[in-house]
Amino acid sequence: MQVTGSQFTATAAIVGNDLSTFPDFPAEIRAPAGTLYGVSGFQINFSSHDVFTPGDAPDVLVAMNPAALKTNLKDLRAGGLLIINTGAFNGQNLKKAGYEASPLEDGSLSSYRLLPIDVTKNTLAAVEGSGLSTKEAGRCKNFWTLGLMYWIYGRPLEPTLRWIDDKFKKRPDIAKANVQALKAGHAYGETIELAHERYEVPPAPVQKGEYCNISGNTATAWGFIAATELGDIDLVLGSYPITPASDVLHELSRHKQFPITTVQAEDEIAAVCAAIGASYAGSLGITSTSGPGLALKMEAIGLAVSVELPLVVLDVQRAGPSTGMPTKTEQADLLQAVYGRNSEAPVCVLAASTPGDCFYMAIEACRIAVKYMTPVILLTDGYLANGAEPWKIPSIDSLPRFPVKFRTEPDGFHPFFRDPTTLARNWAVPGTPGLTHRIGGIEKHHDSGHISYDPKNHEKMCRTRAAKIAGIASDIPEQKIAVGEDHGKLLVLGWGSTYGAIHEAVHRCRSRGLDVSHAHLNYINPMPKNLGDLLRRFDRVLVPELNLGQLVQLIRSQYLVPAQSLPKIQGQPFRIDELEEKIRQAMES
């Protein structure tokens, strides 16, 4: 199902639609087919105008079995087109999904435009003679359905045909059957009287340029790769596979012609430690993980704070606590990222707001890490990681350059000698003559780097490390307003992956005459210098986030403004209509 979805996405992008996707799948690798918990879904919103979210209520739902129908029907808008594979609506599957009677027969689907098709049977007929087993042949039904959808939406088959050829290079029999199924589905749409259902979605008017379709995890990995060139530095990624972050490890491991080494470590702790070791030796160490992994890495991140080495930690957040719901999205690691270490151990925390933005924030994380000799935690989440959007490929000249400088001059050297502006210590790497020195997690004297238990020195060092992070505020963009005026009745302040939903909801409220603006934070620690002033120019501040209210705590405590929380914690992104309603309520109350 995920393959079908991503093929439809790629084709929509190629014909120039703006789009946003929401893959929603179970954590189990091959969850039992037909069960409610085994339903794998893929939602796409594509349009001839700008799209910011995967959409609240789809116009078309394809249900391949009763469980899929039961799980997703509530989302389909009334009057929407409902395509059902009747071949899978047998007694056993109905029972697994908890239906007492077939919904095809009891009239419960009467508010939708129902299109029942025996996809299974049609697919088997289409691939007859392919030599595939019945089981293998049955698997072609997703391509049959994709062919039908291509007909309905007037999409070209070629991109998917090319993909099938490439993907099944080693199994030409399967490739051929999938091609037959795709074409048969397409022909089916043409043959039966489906013409009245045809949708035409013209290209969206977008900025001129070259585009590709990109997911958050790929964009993040590409941002790290870009950093090697922009910072003129080698990268070492230490990582332990974890959902939904593993694709960053996969993507970086593919590109060994770049100065990027990937170490699949034995555990989350070793992954971050190897990254810090690499930073010590003069590469930029990166580690990628999700919430439970971040918890395991915290002691080592504290060491990087103490020895002041650059480190980038990517946390692709997922629903917790503990194992939680690994494939579902959430934003509840914010306070863990900001505060989750022993003692006073401040780090820089950034958040990406769209799949494409992951690219720029990954570069920014690397820039800050090496310039300030500090760990930077970059927060994305499952929704950004797996969701895709068309992305305007940037020109490399437009990206920031930050060439790294190592200390080589022995005169006046000590390991904690600082740049007076950034407060970053000098980076002296093994192999450099005349600079041999020892560093470690024990408190060190501010002026020599030697071990020190002096009480006043400890306070000085704690304050210096804090001032260094706070000072990054002078090196980041001022907070901008994404939608609306920079003052007024209500500011909706978001962070991370909620950008699209908030953006669209605020737009809609404004078009109904409400005095509301949207601002979106990319910099969580430190926050932009002007944020306090900005917040105070609004009567009220509303903070929607996919947790029980974490950013709102930081906002209240740092700026003493009575910000109001709008939490959601269901493993699902915000819907535009629910935000719209809450915004209206907030303005009325």
Next chain:
Amino acid sequence: MSQSVPPQLTKKDFETDQDVRWCPGCGDYSILANVQKLMPELGIARENIVWVSGIGCSSRFPYYMNTYGFHTIHGRAPAFATGIKVANPDLSVWLATGDGDGLSIGGNQLMHCLRRNVDVKILLFNNRIYGLTKGQYSPTSEIGKVTKSTPFGSADYPIDPCGFALGAGASFVSRTVDVQAKEFLAVLRRAAVHKGGTFTEIYQNCNVFNDDAFVSFTDKSTKEDRQIFVEHGKPLLFGADRKKGLRVDPRTLALEVVTIGENGVTEQDVLVHDEKNATIATMLARMPFPRFPVAMGVLYAEERPSYERTVTAQHERAKERFGKGSLEKLLHSGETWTV
């Protein structure tokens, strides 16, 4: 690393200006002195040597070595060392750990560093006690050990560090004693030139919390009879008059102690040490004391490609195949379209 021939260094060049803070009489002093003595022999410039450590008494070691040094967190030094080696394979990386740091909290990191054959020279100071936390039993303490945390005796069986290293697939495993300078230097010289990761267990006396833990086989009067110093290609003989030897009992496939001249045993019957034979090494490592002597020296050594060299080679091959990475090419590599 390209550099001119380093000037002839001395032991003094490897001493730092830091006060050494181990307890007076600690075995760590002898280890430090002997390592500082060994370093100049290696012909490696000081700036190309890195000492890494975790937490514990042994892990203070880097502060006292005038090289690059990184005192990290508890148990994880092998992971840091792995990162250092992949970032710069030309550095000579040494690691000081202990029985707690390496085998208790850091067992996993040690195992995987050895398994990967990362070219790191690991020295595990085994004093069979927790020193820095003031005297609790460790994973190498004998069962029944009475300490502050086990007033009724410890209930768990100890692990043998060399057996662990062999089980993990280390490419070099050796054992020595803090105060036996000659053997200590012989073993570490071998480790230094071994291409790949090395593991050396050093019996180290903690005179405060576990004094005389090894005296039953290190005392001058009994040492010859209770230790066997193994050397590749030489018969496994020991004893003051070198009349005792080890041979394999063909009925049990286990080692047995024999005496030359008794029961018709001649020197030909004694097993010849083969350091490339992991089975012999494992049997030697795990001989129960005092029924058997304690095996010292290089128990196992077989070179194979190290982790960081294999990783580097992959980069080279990728560059040959795809050309040097181009960001421009990467960003335009997928399905793209122009508006």
